[in-house]
Amino acid sequence: MAEDSTNTFLEKAWSDKGPKLISGFSRPVYHNLMGLLRGRRYDKRAYGGMIRHTEAAMLTQWAGQVPEGGVVVEIGCYGGLSTSYLLRGLKKRNGRVYAIDPFNSDLDKQAQLTDNLVPLDNKPTRALVAERLRRNGFEGRFELIEGYSQEAAAQWDPAVKIDFLWIDGNHEQAWRDFKDFQPHLNPGARVAVHDAHPRYGYQAVVQDVKRIFSEGAWADLEHVKxxxxGRKVG
Ligand SMILES: C[S@@+](CC[C@H](N)C(=O)[O-])C[C@H]1O[C@@H](n2cnc3c(N)ncnc32)[C@H](O)[C@@H]1O
Structure with missing residues (x-):
């Protein structure tokens, strides 16, 4: 998809007006239905989760579309809510998630290096999130990387190719996160960015999303809350 069609897609996705008919049918109706059926499995309040039910269900759906043995990288795991929905889809594919977050490590460093949009008090620990994921039946399918996306990218094993990159970390670094991991994406890999809508998200992410999806060719662009x-095809 060229830059012009990306702009048209984003204008439509971000517009307040008119029914959101994409590819001839109402995607929001489908997303809401998926949210009702599949987006309420894990306790959002207990996890301190930050995704909506419709978004949760679609994370499962997209993770279930990776190739057999596929790899998801999650930037910004927090309490493991989105991670659980990703793993639910990945299980069908015998896949694996690498979830990156500083968790509750060195909170002074976090105050400097993160965007202060997520409260640092009572941040879930890596051990707590690991326990949750095990309890949810995902033992052996996840690696929790305690640290920052930029460090994880710098140390990334180039032999591990990524099929789905989910960006929900520092809201001022979505573009950087994309660029850091781009060399490790498999052809056709999905990239999804949270908080990327002017009404429900953050302006810095909105700007970065324009840059991300205007670069190169993309297929299957989709907007869910x-x-x-989209999937990177060139
Ligand atoms: C919005 S929360 C993630 C919510 C989670 N995806 C969910 O839906 O439940 C953002 C998380 O990203 C973490 N974070 C901030 N900067 C980061 C970075 N550079 N690398 C990895 N995680 C980061 C924050 O500490 C916070 O835990």
Missing amino acids: SIIT
Whole structure:
């Protein structure tokens, strides 16, 4: 998809007006239905989760579309809510998630390096999130990387190719997160960015999303609440 069609897609996704008919049918109706059926499995309040039910269901759906043995990288795991929905889809594919977050490590460093949009008090620990994921039946399918996306990208094993990159970390670094991991994406990999809608998200992410999806060619662009996603095809 060229830059012009990306702009048209984003204008439509971000517009307040008119029914959101994409590819001839109402995607929001489908997303809401998916949210009702599949987006309420894990306790959002207990996890301190930050995704909507419709977004949760679609994370499962997209993770279930990776190739057999596929790899998802999650930037910004927090309490493991989105991670659980990703793993639910990945399980069908015998896949694996690498979830990156500083968790509750060195809170002074986090105050400097993160965007202060997520409260640092009572941040879930890596051990707590690991326990949750095990309890949810995902033992052996996840690696929790305690640290920052930029460090994880710098140390990334180039042999591990990524089929789905989910960006929900520092809201001022979505573009950087994309660029850091881009060299490790498999052809056709999905990229999804949270908080990327002017009404439900953050302006810095909105700007970065324009840059991300205007670069190169993309297929299957989709908008679900504050998520913008597509598959990188060139
Ligand atoms: C909005 S929350 C993630 C919510 C989670 N995806 C969910 O839906 O439940 C953002 C998380 O990203 C973390 N974070 C901030 N900067 C980061 C970075 N550079 N790398 C990884 N995680 C980061 C924050 O500490 C916070 O835990």
